[in-house]
Amino acid sequence: MTITVDSVSLVLGDGDQKVTALESVSLSANAGSLCAVMGPSGAGKSSLLAVCGGLLPPTTGRVTIDGQDLTAMTENQRSRLRRERIGFIFQQSNLVAALTTMDQLLLMTHISGRTPNRENRDRARDLLNEVDLSHRAGHRPHQLSGGERQRVGIARALMSEPVVLLVDEPTSMLDQSRGREVVELLAKQTKQHGVATLMVTHDQANLPWADQVVNMEDGCLTRAAAGGPQS
Amino acid sequence: MFLAVRDLAFAKGRFVLMATVIVMVALMMVLLTGLSSGLVDRNISGIRALPITHIAFEFDDKPTWSNSMVERTTWEGWAEQSGVNAAVPLGNTLFNARTSKGDPVNVALWGMEPGTFIDPGANIGQPIGNDPYGVVVSRMLVEDNNVEIGDTIVLDRVLTELKVVGIVNAHNNIAHTPVVYAPFRLWAEASYGPPGGALPGESLPDILYDFATVVALDLEETADVAAIDDAQFTVTLDKPMSFVASTGYTAERDSVRINQGFLLVISTLVIGAFFTVWTIQRTQEIGLIKALGASTGYLVGDALAQAFMLLTLACIAGVLVGYGLGTYIVDRTDIPYVIDINAMLISGGLVIGGGLVGAALAVRTIAGIDPIIALGQLR
Numbered sequence: 001m002t003i004t005v006d007s008v009s010l011v012l013g014d015g016d017q018k019v020t021a022l023e024s025v026s027l028s029a030n031a032g033s034l035c036a037v038m039g040p041s042g043a044g045k046s047s048l049l050a051v052c053g054g055l056l057p058p059t060t061g062r063v064t065i066d067g068q069d070l071t072a073m074t075e076n077q078r079s080r081l082r083r084e085r086i087g088f089i090f091q092q093s094n095l096v097a098a099l100t101t102m103d104q105l106l107l108m109t110h111i112s113g114r115t116p117n118r119e120n121r122d123r124a125r126d127l128l129n130e131v132d133l134s135h136r137a138g139h140r141p142h143q144l145s146g147g148e149r150q151r152v153g154i155a156r157a158l159m160s161e162p163v164v165l166l167v168d169e170p171t172s173m174l175d176q177s178r179g180r181e182v183v184e185l186l187a188k189q190t191k192q193h194g195v196a197t198l199m200v201t202h203d204q205a206n207l208p209w210a211d212q213v214v215n216m217e218d219g220c221l222t223r224a225a226a227g228g229p230q231s
Numbered sequence: 232m233f234l235a236v237r238d239l240a241f242a243k244g245r246f247v248l249m250a251t252v253i254v255m256v257a258l259m260m261v262l263l264t265g266l267s268s269g270l271v272d273r274n275i276s277g278i279r280a281l282p283i284t285h286i287a288f289e290f291d292d293k294p295t296w297s298n299s300m301v302e303r304t305t306w307e308g309w310a311e312q313s314g315v316n317a318a319v320p321l322g323n324t325l326f327n328a329r330t331s332k333g334d335p336v337n338v339a340l341w342g343m344e345p346g347t348f349i350d351p352g353a354n355i356g357q358p359i360g361n362d363p364y365g366v367v368v369s370r371m372l373v374e375d376n377n378v379e380i381g382d383t384i385v386l387d388r389v390l391t392e393l394k395v396v397g398i399v400n401a402h403n404n405i406a407h408t409p410v411v412y413a414p415f416r417l418w419a420e421a422s423y424g425p426p427g428g429a430l431p432g433e434s435l436p437d438i439l440y441d442f443a444t445v446v447a448l449d450l451e452e453t454a455d456v457a458a459i460d461d462a463q464f465t466v467t468l469d470k471p472m473s474f475v476a477s478t479g480y481t482a483e484r485d486s487v488r489i490n491q492g493f494l495l496v497i498s499t500l501v502i503g504a505f506f507t508v509w510t511i512q513r514t515q516e517i518g519l520i521k522a523l524g525a526s527t528g529y530l531v532g533d534a535l536a537q538a539f540m541l542l543t544l545a546c547i548a549g550v551l552v553g554y555g556l557g558t559y560i561v562d563r564t565d566i567p568y569v570i571d572i573n574a575m576l577i578s579g580g581l582v583i584g585g586g587l588v589g590a591a592l593a594v595r596t597i598a599g600i601d602p603i604i605a606l607g608q609l610r
Contacts, residue, residue: 046606049606050603050606053522055522055601055602055603055605055606056603076526079521079524079525079526080524081524082522082523082524083523083524083525084524086524088522088523088605090519090522090605090606091606094515094519094605096234096516096519096520097241097516098234098237098238098240098241098242099234099237103233103237106233107233107234107520107523108523108524110233110234111520111523111524111525111526111529112524113529140241156523160524168606
């Protein structure tokens, strides 16, 4: 398994303010498969994503990515793992305002402490081509539509050749048809790049593209169901 | 510097505004430096021009050029000591005077034995010594009071008539007063003799010539200054320290330095405030980039590089404008101002250093930004 979540619990806050965000959550995803985590707001979906990405340490349990135990790592090691093995795709795309589309991708090389070489630039171009944004390479986020921004986010997440993609509500800010396009693209890239994708969503319309669907409620996985790729 | 450069280009308006403030601070620092050097120059340029290593003052806790008085036995005693290459009397008296064109002037009459090592000679005209009333004047008197060779300068009260025989091509001053180099006897008579000089047919008593203000010294390093001071009842200061003994020097230098200090503190705080606001505005973005895997070190380094670029470019501009304005002040005005390239570069460097301290204090908040804020629902 590329990503394994094993009996993870997460308690946030102290004393009377304690909230159990995750309770004994276990799931896993293989390379090339898209796992959708469904559930209403406040169910703990984003907390799960934060734990899987090493942004929050679980209170108990283990998360392994590509065989590496995330929960045993220092903050610096987790940052490095995020740079090299994990691709994040956020709500509203979360692009850097000052950067062009091409630079959003090259940023991933820079934060690894390297100056982009020809190979990096070629990869960025290829990825922009795959998400059909070659013609927008020189545009900044404010010049792009919501769907385009989300596609840039997908290309950026794939830039560092990750093994896991963590996707947070990719369609929440898009209309239905644009949302469908984005999830379809995500499913396609998951297969093409052989990554294990964990997608948090509350939108039922996104499920047909998932290989696996799990439901969350009050921090617990309530039901796991096999999904199926939409043709 | 990947983000730094792109941020500078993207948020041009904000950075141009900040850069303008830094340019103004650097400009003020440079102008104050020039003014400080100018004031110092007007105060001690005459002393600085002396080819001395030390000055011996009459013993005093706080020796000054205006209060010191040494005797003949003192300079002769100094001259006999080992390690003393030369010890000669130097008289300094400030006079109100009037030029032959009728202009009132203040002069510092300096008495010295003609031909001794402190005699400046003359760049134009004759040195002192050939004519008992012949004096050499600082270029300051030529420029400010149109004094020319052949003019006379009459000292008020004592009515001594000085004949200008030569000019030194330097703005030599002491305590903001142009120096007039005179033969020692002429200085002694003007300073200690009766108004109008000796009565016809009489001469002034020899004791008149046995006093001077200080002893000008040329010492070897081997000279035992403390022991000679004890023996001669003097206080000897090396050349730079002797500047402090000039009236107003310390106050002028310190008041300008206090201004420069305040300016530096203000610029550090302003730059710190700017980068604090800038960092707060970027919180979401910094959280995002951390979530993508950037280390705090990478982000702090990038932010400091941005501050360094902004500060350097703005300071270069400020120093260049300061240089231009300084040139104008020197050429077109009477404001005491000196263009000192090293001092200007140091001023610019201080603004950069102070600004980096301010920026460093501001960007340390980057360390506290949690990447979790990149996940919308957990913000």
